Amino acid sequence: MTRLFWRIYGAVLVVLLVFGTLAYGVAQYHAQRERDETQAAWTDWSGGWGDPLLTPLLYDEDGERSRGLWMVGSLAIAWGLVGLVAYPVVRSLTRRLERLRAGVQAFGQGDLRQRVDVSGRDEVAALAASFNAAAARIETLVQAHRSLLANASHELRSPLARLRLALSLLRQDPAAADARWREIERNLAELDALVEEVLLASRLQAMPAFERAPVELLGLAAEEAAAVGAEVEGVVLTVLGDERLLRRAVRNLLDNARRHAPPQPPDVQLRRVGDAAELRVCDRGPGVPEAERERIFEPFYRLRGHGESAGGVGLGLSLVRQIAERHGGSVHCEPRPGGGSCFVLRLPLR
Incomplete structure (x- = not known):
């Protein structure tokens, strides 16, 4: 996330630098244009015979230089101030993204109760809220499947035990085969119903939507x-x-x-x-x-x-x-x- 921070912060500073350079160039262009217009006006007023040595008197070179330095200094100060203001803003954004990434990593490592802080009203907050909603849904599904598996495993023991007992009795007393086979069929039907209902319950929990x-x-x-x-x-x-x-x-x-x-x-x-x-x-x-x-x-x-x-x-x-x-x-x-x-x-x- 440090690289993301420096990318965003560097992009802000580069944009400011380009803006300042363009502003300085535009200011110099207008200053040069003003000098050319003044020179042309002086030439017209003097009828073209004005001494070129008098041209520097038309404008103050020191003043122009000081104004240019003042503009560069002002742009540098503005660049620095904006950079100082942008730093905490960008750092706050990347810090929230870091917390979101840490929460996602913890959730991915098995901590299904992990949630991230939802602060602000921007896209990062919306992303954090969406993650929390998805995490809660996944936690509910996983817990439901665990409970379903545990209870189904417990319920499977009874018919399986009865089947084992019926087969054992069938070997010991072949004369009672009809009754044993009916018991076996009843337990097989119960197992079949249990598996079918467990599968349907699992599909219902995981089914996002269905056609109506x-x-x-x-x-x-x-x-x-x-x-x-x-x-x-x-x-x-x-x-x-x-x-x-x-x-x-x-x-x-x-x-x-x-x-x-x-x-x-x-x-x-x-x-x-x-x-x-x-x-x-x-x-x-x-x-x-x-x-x-x-x-x-x-x-x-x-x-x-x-x-x-x-x-x-x-x-x-x-x-x-x-x-x-x-x-x-x-x-x-x-x-x-x-x-x-x-x-x-x-x-x-x-």
Whole structure:
């Protein structure tokens, strides 16, 4: 950064030097022109017979020389003063750039909490603010991926352990092969669902943007509800978004309701509330305690007791919230009159 400082500071001084040289040249040109005009006027007045020896009397050579020296001195003083004033300004700029470079280097070396000072209202301050915003985004993504990896590794142990046990029992008791194979298939399906949801969660966190297209929610919800034996009531509403992601959000809500209230299919309603489409998936399960209605949307969080026994990896509702937020919407859980829970997915209309 020292080289940058001297480049900027040297450029300022060179510009001042060139300006001073040009100013001095222009002043000398006008002085010479004035002398020539005076000489011509004297010649005309004398009728051309004036003695050339009298010409020096027309102007004061010492005065001209002193004025030239005064101009050079003034320009030199101005050059020095501007240089003194420019030094702290340029040094302040390069010092801020040095701090920015140090912050970028520290961040690049792994200190994800590194931020730089944002002072001033110029381009350097804007650059520092952009770096801080990008650093915060990267830190959030890295921490989310670390948490996702740690939780996924923990969740993978259970089905893998059950698979190992089922294979061991299958060798010891070939007569119970059918039951063991069903256990193996169930654990493989759980592993497949876990890997799929982990990959989708990772893509959602890293996805900067996605193409939006009109999506008709009533038809989409009806298709997914038919897979679990449910029916959808409501009106035709259209939102802008990614149909694949919205379909996954609706499917996760239906699977969650079916898992916690298996005897009967969930009730699904689609209605318009202001400028938003509201999809309600209600079940008659044991319900969600008020203290945990927000936590169930955290990755890998499952309700104790019935939440753990019902299966799942704890990513379904978290994916629903991520998809809703990426579409400018929201999702929440509320109690259902008469028992059970209602999960409300709200999306802005087209």
